[in-house]
Amino acid sequence: MLRIGRLSRARLVAGGLALILAASLAGAARPAPAQSPTVRTQSGQIAVDLELVLAVDVSLSVDAEEGRLQRQGYVEAFLDPLVVEAILAGILGRIAVTYFEWANATHTQVIVDWTLIDSPAGAARFAAALAQRRPGPARYTSISGAIDFGTRLFENNGFEGTRQVIDISGDGPNNWGDPVTRARDRAVAQGVTINGLPILDLGSGPFARYNIADLDLYYRDCVIGGPAAFIVVAEDFTAFASAIRRKLILEIAGLSPPQEAPGGLQPVQFAETDRPGPPCDIGEQILRRRGDEDF
Numbered sequence: 001m002l003r004i005g006r007l008s009r010a011r012l013v014a015g016g017l018a019l020i021l022a023a024s025l026a027g028a029a030r031p032a033p034a035q036s037p038t039v040r041t042q043s044g045q046i047a048v049d050l051e052l053v054l055a056v057d058v059s060l061s062v063d064a065e066e067g068r069l070q071r072q073g074y075v076e077a078f079l080d081p082l083v084v085e086a087i088l089a090g091i092l093g094r095i096a097v098t099y100f101e102w103a104n105a106t107h108t109q110v111i112v113d114w115t116l117i118d119s120p121a122g123a124a125r126f127a128a129a130l131a132q133r134r135p136g137p138a139r140y141t142s143i144s145g146a147i148d149f150g151t152r153l154f155e156n157n158g159f160e161g162t163r164q165v166i167d168i169s170g171d172g173p174n175n176w177g178d179p180v181t182r183a184r185d186r187a188v189a190q191g192v193t194i195n196g197l198p199i200l201d202l203g204s205g206p207f208a209r210y211n212i213a214d215l216d217l218y219y220r221d222c223v224i225g226g227p228a229a230f231i232v233v234a235e236d237f238t239a240f241a242s243a244i245r246r247k248l249i250l251e252i253a254g255l256s257p258p259q260e261a262p263g264g265l266q267p268v269q270f271a272e273t274d275r276p277g278p279p280c281d282i283g284e285q286i287l288r289r290r291g292d293e294d295f
Contacts, residue, residue: 039092041160046116049090050252051161052097053150057170057199059103059141066201066237070169071130073241074099077248078127084120086252094118095252096159099130105145105177114157140176141283143168143223144183147194151187165251169197169244171237172211173218173283181280184225193226197247201236212286217277228254 039047056070077083087095095117100110112129116122150166166187174180187194196219201211212218219231230250234243279285 043160045158045160046094046096047092048094048096048116048159048161049087049092049163050095050254051154051157051159051164052095052251053153053164053166054097054099055146055150055166055168056099056101057103057141057146057168057172058101058107059170059172060139066171069237069240073244075127075131076241077245078117078123078130080245081120083245083248083252084123086249087117087123088119090252091162096157096161097126098153098157100146100149100153102142102146102149104140105142105148107139108145108149110153114153114159116159141170141172141174142177143170143174144178144180145176147180147183147187148178151190151192154192163193163254164191165193165195167195167197167247167251168219168223169199169234169240171199171201171215173215173278173286174222174280175283175287179281179284180222184223188225191226193229194224195229195247195251196220196224196231197234197240197243198231199234199237199240201234212278212282214275214278217275218280218282221277222280 041047054074056074058067058070087093096114097112097117098110098114099112100108102108112126115126115129117126146168147166150168154164184194198215198219200213200215216231216233224231232243232247232250234240
């Protein structure tokens with residue numbers, strides 16, 4: 001089986017390291033450059049530094065409050081001056097972003113369609129649109145379905161970026177649809193990078209029994225892939241907003257967490273550096289073992 005984008009444990013950093021990088025970017029911040037004229041490719045598409053698909057888990061293991069925290073985390077991130085600065089600091093100074101929520105392989109709802117962000121006002125408009133719709137959850141967790149759906153969103157979207165990235169966030173492993181590794185490999189074969197934001201919250205509700213303790217390692221080994229793929233970990237849903245802010249800065253700047261932190265500081269690593277990762281079909285195993293039909 002192809003292992004793509006697997007990170008060394010030294011690179012599998014927690015939020016603290018990315019925060020150091022964000023602070024470094026803040027210290028080097030400069031006045032925002034003037035908005036550059038729109039550049040189109042020969043095919044008529046708008047040229048951007050990045051085409052970014054944000055894919056957010058709304059399966060039943062994510063309750064209403066947790067769903068609100070996820071959505072609000074993205075709203076706050078696109079209103080953050082550091083995120084806007086990262087966008088404007090690109091070669092073209094613009095990115096294209098879309099946001100959808102997913103559960104099973106057929107429950108995929110685009111909340112905000114492709115949007116050009118090339119100014120603070122553009123970022124604010126995206127955040128405002130994101131804050132409006134609130135669809136409900138659905139059964140099962142199909143990360144593979146989310147990856148396949150996200151990959152299709154790049155087709156004929158009106159933009160052409162130097163990079164195409166799918167950002168997957170969630171609190172559980174794949175347990176429905178195609179194996180997650182197959183979907184990952186299909187996307188990577190098309191030149192797409194998949195980054196991950198696992199939420200390490202086992203929860204206490206009736207559907208938390210499908211979550212796993214080593215979701216960070218599962219995302220590392222089974223979900224992410226492509227050039228410079230990485231994960232940023234949220235310890236729980238309350239930490240999601242700060243985690244997504246750090247992760248967006250890394251993605252927009254085309255960076256991945258370094259092995260050594262800026263300024264000679266030591267990177268923040270997981271205490272259990274020798275933890276074995278779970279198998280990539282752990283979610284399917286749990287579902288079969290329980291024989292449940294209510295998830």
